Amino acid sequence: MPYRHIDKGRVQSGYWREPGGGAWAHRTATLSGVSRGVGRACQHRKSVFMSIHRLHVIYIRPSRYDDDGYVIRHWRGVLPSNTLCCLEHLTRSLADSGAFAGDFAVTVETLDDTVQRIPLRRIARVNRKPGVRVVVGLTGVQTNQFARAADIALQLRAVGVQVMIGGFHVSGVLALFDAPSPELQQMLDAGVSLVKGEAEAPGALERILRDAAAGKMQPIYDIRDFPNLLDAPVPRYNSRMQRRYFSKTMATIDTSRGCPFNCSFCTIINVQGRKMRHRSAACVLQAIEENYADGIRTHFFTDDNFARNPAWEEILDGMIALRARGLDVNFMMQTDTQAHRIPNFVEKAARAGCYLAFIGMESVNPKNLEAVGKRQNHVEDYAEMVRAWRRHDVLVHVGYIVGLPHDTPESVRQDMETLHNKVQVDLASLFMLVPLPGSRDHYDMVRRGVPMDADPNNFDGLHETFRHPHMQPGQWRACYDASMAYLYSKENIVTRLLRSRVCYSHRFWLALWYRYATLEGAHPMATGLFRLKERLSRRAVFPREGLLRFTWRRIKDAAQGMRRYVGLFFEFQEIWMLTREPRDPRWAVLADLRERWEAVQERIAECNLRGRYDEAAQEALAMIAAAAERMRQLSAGGGALSASARRKLAALTQDVDRYLSSFDMQSGWMRVADARRYISERILAGYEEAAIRYVARRRQFNAYRRELAQSIRSGRILTMDIGRLPFALAWEIFFASRFMLHLLKSE
Ligand code: SF4
Numbered sequence: 001m002p003y004r005h006i007d008k009g010r011v012q013s014g015y016w017r018e019p020g021g022g023a024w025a026h027r028t029a030t031l032s033g034v035s036r037g038v039g040r041a042c043q044h045r046k047s048v049f050m051s052i053h054r055l056h057v058i059y060i061r062p063s064r065y066d067d068d069g070y071v072i073r074h075w076r077g078v079l080p081s082n083t084l085c086c087l088e089h090l091t092r093s094l095a096d097s098g099a100f101a102g103d104f105a106v107t108v109e110t111l112d113d114t115v116q117r118i119p120l121r122r123i124a125r126v127n128r129k130p131g132v133r134v135v136v137g138l139t140g141v142q143t144n145q146f147a148r149a150a151d152i153a154l155q156l157r158a159v160g161v162q163v164m165i166g167g168f169h170v171s172g173v174l175a176l177f178d179a180p181s182p183e184l185q186q187m188l189d190a191g192v193s194l195v196k197g198e199a200e201a202p203g204a205l206e207r208i209l210r211d212a213a214a215g216k217m218q219p220i221y222d223i224r225d226f227p228n229l230l231d232a233p234v235p236r237y238n239s240r241m242q243r244r245y246f247s248k249t250m251a252t253i254d255t256s257r258g259c260p261f262n263c264s265f266c267t268i269i270n271v272q273g274r275k276m277r278h279r280s281a282a283c284v285l286q287a288i289e290e291n292y293a294d295g296i297r298t299h300f301f302t303d304d305n306f307a308r309n310p311a312w313e314e315i316l317d318g319m320i321a322l323r324a325r326g327l328d329v330n331f332m333m334q335t336d337t338q339a340h341r342i343p344n345f346v347e348k349a350a351r352a353g354c355y356l357a358f359i360g361m362e363s364v365n366p367k368n369l370e371a372v373g374k375r376q377n378h379v380e381d382y383a384e385m386v387r388a389w390r391r392h393d394v395l396v397h398v399g400y401i402v403g404l405p406h407d408t409p410e411s412v413r414q415d416m417e418t419l420h421n422k423v424q425v426d427l428a429s430l431f432m433l434v435p436l437p438g439s440r441d442h443y444d445m446v447r448r449g450v451p452m453d454a455d456p457n458n459f460d461g462l463h464e465t466f467r468h469p470h471m472q473p474g475q476w477r478a479c480y481d482a483s484m485a486y487l488y489s490k491e492n493i494v495t496r497l498l499r500s501r502v503c504y505s506h507r508f509w510l511a512l513w514y515r516y517a518t519l520e521g522a523h524p525m526a527t528g529l530f531r532l533k534e535r536l537s538r539r540a541v542f543p544r545e546g547l548l549r550f551t552w553r554r555i556k557d558a559a560q561g562m563r564r565y566v567g568l569f570f571e572f573q574e575i576w577m578l579t580r581e582p583r584d585p586r587w588a589v590l591a592d593l594r595e596r597w598e599a600v601q602e603r604i605a606e607c608n609l610r611g612r613y614d615e616a617a618q619e620a621l622a623m624i625a626a627a628a629e630r631m632r633q634l635s636a637g638g639g640a641l642s643a644s645a646r647r648k649l650a651a652l653t654q655d656v657d658r659y660l661s662s663f664d665m666q667s668g669w670m671r672v673a674d675a676r677r678y679i680s681e682r683i684l685a686g687y688e689e690a691a692i693r694y695v696a697r698r699r700q701f702n703a704y705r706r707e708l709a710q711s712i713r714s715g716r717i718l719t720m721d722i723g724r725l726p727f728a729l730a731w732e733i734f735f736a737s738r739f740m741l742h743l744l745k746s747e
Contacts, residue, residue: 053131054105055213058123059087059139062149063113065457069542071148074528077115077245082252082302083140083167084110085235090199091209093233099206104213115244117534118152124159134161135212137195141167143436144460146183151540153192162217164208166195169456171271172438174222177446181437183456188219197223198257198272200232226272229257229279234287237296246529250298251291255284256309261336263362264372265401267438268304276305281314288319292327299331307339319352332356332397337377340388350392355503357389361398364415364423368404372441382423393502395426397510402480403433408470409479416483420492421598424499427510428487429525431461432480433468457539462523481521488518490571495598497579498591504582505746512572519564531557570702573739577695578688580742584640586691589630593684596623604672613669620675621663627683628656634691641691648690656683698735701728 061081063072088110095106111118127134136156138149146169153163165187173181174196184194199205201223211217237251256278259268288299303309322329330353337359340346349357361377363369369377386396400419402412419428435442435452436459445452445466453465464476471479486492493511497504517524535550545553581587600623607616631653635646659678663671689696704724711720 051131052104052133052213054107054133055100055209056107056109056126056132056134057091057137057209057212058109058111058134059084059091059137060111060118060152061113062138062141062145062152064144064148064460065539069539070533071113071537072522072526073114073116073532073534075115075530075532077112077528078525079247079250079252079300080238080241080245081112081140082235082254084112084241085238085252086233086254087137087139087199088238089233089236090205094205094209100209100213103210106209110238110241112241112244113148113152115528117537120152120155120159123156123161127159127161133213133215135209135217136161136163138163138165139167141165141169142459143169143172143434143456144458145169147455147457147539150183150187150192153187154190157190157192162193162212162215163191164193164195164212164217164221166199168267168271169437170194171196172267172436172442174220175270175438176443193217193219193221195221195223197221197225198227199223200227200229201225202227226258226275226277229277231280231283234279234283236287237291237294239294247298249296250300251296252300252302253284253287254302255279255306255311255315256303259305260308261305261374261376263360263374264440264444265433265436267436270438270440272304276308276310278309278311281311281318284311284315285318285322288329289322289327292322292329297328297330299329301331301333304334305336306333307335307342307345312345313348316348316352320348323351323353329353330355332358334358334360336360337381337385340385346388346392346394350394354394355506356395356397358397358399358429359385361423361425361428362401363404363407364418365404365406365411367406368401371405372401386424390500390502395503395507395510397427397429398425400428400430401433402430402483403464403468403471403476405469407468407479409475412479412483413486416486417602420487420496421602424496426496426500426502426507427514429523430480430483430487431523432464432476434459434461434465460523460526484514484518488515490515490575494575494578495591495594497575498582498587498594501582504580508572508576508579508746511575512568515571516564516568519568531561533557569736569739570705573735574695574698574702576739576742577692577698585634585637586640586645589634590688590692592630593627593687596626597679597684601676604676608669608672613672616669616672617663617675620672620679621660623679624656624660624663624675624683627679627687628653628660631656631687631691642693645691645693649687652683652686652690655686694735697731701731701735704728 061084066072088108091106091108094100095108100106123134123136126132136153138153141149145167146165149165153165156163170184173184174194179185180188180194187194193208195208197204199208202225204221204223204227208217208221235251235253242248242251256276257272258274258276259266259272260274260276262269262274291299306312309315319329319331333349333354333356335357339357339359360374361382362372362374363377364379364382366379369375369379389396398419407415419425433441435445442452450466453459453463458465462477462480464473467473468476488511493515497507497511500507514524517527520527533550533554535545535547538544578590579587582591600619603619604616607613607619631649635641635649635653641649659682663675689699704721705728708720711717
């Protein structure tokens with residue numbers, strides 16, 4: 001099926017293949033049929049017969065544009081691109097094997113548009129050098145990166161550089177449709193080559209590089225065979241690139257590809273197949289050991305489903321042996337919701353150093369899972385699954401989709417509460433549903449003629465790309481924002497950090513990162529540290545801003561960014577104070593009180609809905625009595641409490657006792673509302689300030705800071721209370737030093 005409409009009577013031409021998957025060829029079509037024009041060369045694709053002695057291969061990971069048309073680039077990124085590492089190592093290995101010996105030399109360079117400028121002029125200059133030819137590969141291009149990739153490609157083509165684009169967007173479209181989509185056709189028309197499939201396939205990369213060296217690149221490289229990865233070169237750590245990322249000690253490896261499941265929104269199965277292919281355990285372990293020698297301790301296994309890698313046990317056993325030899329290696333992985341049922345899997349993963357499992361949960365609504373064909377997920381097992389991983393001290397990070405077919409704003413709100421309170425995951429990454437080209441969802445929508453956003457840049461999981469059946473335009477994104485705000489609110493972060501003792505500093509950093517991304521309005525997995533903007537690389541559909549206007553924009557950005565960073569700094573100081581010692585009885589009591597309060601609130605809400613206010617009041621009463629009892633026990637236990645904390649706690653307990661004895665003074669829902677306010681504002685906040693050192697002081701200064709800011713904003717500078725300023729500053733320096741010390745130690 002062509003992925004476009006053919007207007008009646010209008011002749012169209014382009015690269016198509018016969019329905020059912022013939023070879024790609026240039027053809028001309030009218031509504032009545034398709035005529036073949038195999039072999040017709042694109043006018044831009046003139047071959048160059050000049051002989052060369054060096055082929056310079058540049059692999060680029062393109063970024064994407066923000067909603068203002070600027071390239072999203074940061075001073076530091078989160079993770080290096082696995083595809084870049086793979087291709088760099090693959091190309092070097094091929095060149096080192098002598099495949100081109102006597103013909104030409106191959107040099108390789110990698111560039112990451114998300115953390116560095118792409119030096120287009122330098123690339124063109126190198127391409128003009130006598131005896132040197134450049135080929136640029138835009139790699140691992142997902143749909144949301146395609147617009148940026150296309151712009152880079154067109155600029156390079158304009159100066160005569162050969163360009164190819166590969167990745168999930170190209171492979172997904174070409175795998176499912178018999179004609180390229182309009183944006184792919186535009187690339188073909190400009191002389192850009194498209195690469196469908198995996199470069200590890202036998203002879204594939206060598207053929208492409210030979211064509212590039214000869215200046216005779218083909219329009220489409222259709223690599224149909226799924227390569228055997230057993231002995232394929234494993235991506236290696238690149239120290240030059242690594243310094244551009246947040247973590248200097250983390251690298252990526254894909255130990256396998258493919259997935260046996262069949263989720264309708266997923267592109268993996270149509271691009272990499274449903275049969276698992278894997279690297280040999282020996283290759284993976286050797287790469288881990290060599291990376292370790294270069295200072296890399298942590299690996300992210302980017303396989304979409306490590307649990308289905310037939311070599312998982314061998315790899316884990318090998319890592320257990322490495323750790324036994326004293327190598328402090330660890331890793332995180334992606335896996336499915338049933339992995340904990342595989343005998344020994346979780347236990348061995350933990351012993352091998354797994355500290356985080358990223359699990360495709362997608363929804364807590366069984367109807368949604370049914371609708372997207374994710375039948376391997378069983379909602380009733382989720383809580384047990386989380387406990388199974390946690391028993392082995394592995395954090396559970398889930399992928400969750402907002403906007404599945406049965407979602408409504410109200411159901412999503414309830415689902416978030418379930419995720420946080422009942423399933424109790426450590427971390428959740430939310431995405432809005434996107435019909436990605438290459439997925440069954442996208443194919444069906446094209447076939448049914450469902451209108452979709454025409455801009456591939458918006459297919460990033462943060463935009464509404466089609467009309468949701470149960471949400472108005474704008475409501476879906478608002479729903480996503482509200483879900484992130486709920487999950488990464490200060491209160492819920494504190495509850496989650498107190499909930500478990502596992503990997504505290506890791507969870508703290510992750511919470512900080514996700515809160516930062518939430519405030520930035522970016523996706524936590526696709527943002528970075530300190531946003532950079534380049535005036536001249538704005539998307540062509542936006543006007544280029546003048547220097548003054550652009551400078552003003554950057555000043556505003558910097559001011560907003562600074563406000564965000566400062567706000568986070570103070571907020572996370574308090575979060576750290578409230579959570580830093582989950583093993584200490586003072587924090588354990590707080591964890592218990594918060595956990596109970598969340599459960600009680602849910603029951604009260606249910607009772608209120610049914611008008612059973614007496615029952616709701618009983619729930620609140622039981623909570624207050626239990627809190628008083630816990631505080632009394634803690635005071636009696638003594639130990640960690642200072643004399644002043646014990647005094648404050650005794651006063652609070654007396655206050656609670658008084659409240660309890662006067663409890664039936666009010667009636668109906670007002671009594672319940674008053675009890676709720678009392679529990680959260682007096683008992684919980686009071687306990688935190690009485691039992692945990694410096695929390696009260698921190699809050700006092702937060703209030704003072706807000707007061708000062710308010711006075712400045714409203715122009716009441718003369719009436720500001722500046723007498724407390726020196727005292728407050730001294731405390732702020734003390735708090736900041738302690739907090740910074742903690743951050744540095746835990747980094
Ligand atoms: S389990 Fe994950 S990787 Fe496998 S098909 Fe489903 S979404 Fe894709």
